Amino acid sequence: MSWQQAAAEIVNTLPHRIHEVMDSHVVASPDRTALIDDKASLTYRELDRMVGSTVDALRALGIRAGDRLMLVSENSIPLACLLFAASRLDVWAIVANPRLSPRELDQIRDHSGARRMLFTADISEEAAAHAARCNAPVQDTGALRGIGVSALNQVTQPEPVEADGARQVAVLIYTSGTTGTPKGVMLTHRNLLFSARSTATLRSMTAEDVQYCVLPISHIVGISLLTMTLMVGAVTRLVSKYSPAGLAKALAEEGITILNGVPATYQRLLEHKQTAGLPKLERGALRLMGVAGAPLDLELKARVEKELGLPLFNAFGITECSPGISSVRPEAPRSDNSVGTLISGIEARVVAHDGAVVANGAIGELHVRGPNVMRGYYRAPDLTAKAIDPDGWFNTGDLARFEGDALFIVGRTKEMIIRSGFNVYPAEIEAVLSTHSDVVQCAVVGRPVEGNEEIVAFVQLLKGTGATVQDLMAHVAPQLTSYKRPSEIILMDALPATSTGKLLKHKLAESLRK
Missing domain, CATH: 2.30.38.10 (Luciferase; Domain 3)
Incomplete structure (x- = not known):
């Protein structure tokens, strides 16, 4: 079978919009659990009703088909309801991590022309702080409690609505891009549904599965995990922030069957076992472990597999591909x-x-x-x-x-750096560092560490100035989210460059490996 035939077979089984993945389960198994977060759980019937209530509330807030709607939230039931309500309204959802800095959120808002920003203030302190900064009063939004609602953007215009799910945009996911300015990746309903269906089939997912979703829905993998799990009528365990102790407990006690992470997810889990003095990590009902988002160290892979007694399946994907491109097959593990x-x-x-x-x-x-x-x-x-x-x-x-x-x-x-599964672009960090009055020029590179990459910034200061590494760290901290901040800043008298002044970043990267 050609790739075109295989693609057509999958596409022909897909609904038109992502919110429709739950419809058959609302009818066939309405009392089965659909979502569990840190505060509550919903059955498929309850999820359907809550999404419907949210749709009515969004309409009352002036949200129209074709509008862009920013959802500033950690993984949670309210976020899932807002995401699927946006789908029902043919609204483009922009899920943003509340751990982004004010500068980063404002860039996304301005570039997208978002109609409103909604903040799940009851879920995270960071979202609540952004809501306060944006003068977004916290209120009920349908059945959802504690949602910060920004003022209505009166001048923004809606995008045309496309009947074809291959054309209608479901989500805008922002990456910084190599220029340091935000790029909005337009992913359609078919993009998301195709990738979710393919992965669910590859993993032989059924309604008996419980998927642990700690990878953020503000990034493509989190959205895909949520979609594929509801697609098969299974349970999504939504986790707002990663805690190795919380993961160990969930594996032992919550019936988790599928775990997805970046290498750092597993690295920190093993570190927790050691620091907590645990004799063994209990895997409970776990049947499948997946890893992606960063280069996989083979020593880490071997240690994880020995500890949990299962293969660790490596995969590759990127935001622009919704995200899946390739994966090790469960029936054919690799060393x-x-x-x-x-x-x-x-x-x-x-x-x-x-x-x-x-x-x-x-x-x-x-x-x-x-x-x-x-x-x-x-x-x-x-x-x-x-x-x-x-x-x-x-x-x-x-x-x-x-x-x-x-x-x-x-x-x-x-030059992109992948840190704990997050894409980090040096140009963005360099742009922020360069706003310090004592900085002449700077260059940011990645440094490989076990299961991850660190960010290292090389900085040349104006002669005679007294800025310290601590001063520079304090300067960038409020402007960059935590995973974009340099692990180390190295001060240099001069940065290596060609005769034309082009910085030789490869020499800086090589110096870190000596």
Whole structure:
């Protein structure tokens, strides 16, 4: 079967909108648990009713089809209800992590032209603080309690509504981009549904599963996990903030069957076992562990597998691909760091700088196409054209090779750093550092550590100035969310550069590996 035939088979089984994934289960198993968060739980019937109530409340707040709606929230039942209510209204949802700085949230709001910002103030202190800063009074929104509601943006215009789920945008997910300014990735309903269906099938998910969703819904993996779990009528355990102790307890006591994380998720879980003096981590009902979002250290993989007695399945995806591209199959575990084989219905090729497809085993840039590829970057047709060619091939910017049908990610042609599963772009951090009056120039690079990457900033100061590393850390802290802040700042008399003044970042990166 060709990739086009496989894609068509999957697409033909999909509903038109993401909120429709729950409909059959509301009818067939209304009393089954759908969602559990840190405060409450909902059955499928209760979830359906709460989403309906939220739809009415959003309409009363002046939210129209085609509007962009910012949802500033940690993983929680209210966030899920708002996300699916937006889908029912054909509103573009922008889920934003409340741990972002005011500057970062304001950039997203301004670029998207959001009609309103909603904050789940009862869920997190950070969301409540943003609500207060934005003069968003906390009120009930339908059946949802404690939602901060910003003023209505009277001038923004709605986008056209597309009947075709392959065209209608479901979510806008913002990445900083290599320029340091936000890029809104437009993911359609079909993008999300295709990726969710493919992954659920690959993992043989059923209504008996309990998926642990600690990866944030403000990022693509969290949205995909929520969608695929409701799609099969299973339980999503929504977790607002990662706690290794909380995860260990959930595995032992809550019947978790599927766990997804970044390498740091598992690294910190093993550290918790050691510091807490636990003789053994109890895996309970766990049947499948997945990891993605950062390079997987083989020593960490082996330690996790020995501790929990299950294979750790490596996978690869990116926001623009909704996110899944490849995964190790549960029926074919691997001992190497391959990210597995392509997900059904997706085509990939590895190309050289001249655009020629390279031979199997050779390294080149990874290009993919399929129903998972984004519609484009919002309000950035030039960036979209650079990323997706006329034949639909999306350039991931990652260096890769195939060995047979197994995909290996070798590195990144972009400078992006992946820290604890979050994409971090050096240009954004450099832009913030450069606003300090004593900074002449700076360069930010990643430093590999076990199961993760750290951010290291090299800074050249004006001669005769007295700024310290502590001063610079204090300067960037309020402007960058925690995972974007440098782990280390190194002061230098001069940064290495070419004769034309271009900074030699590779030399700085090499200095960290000596």
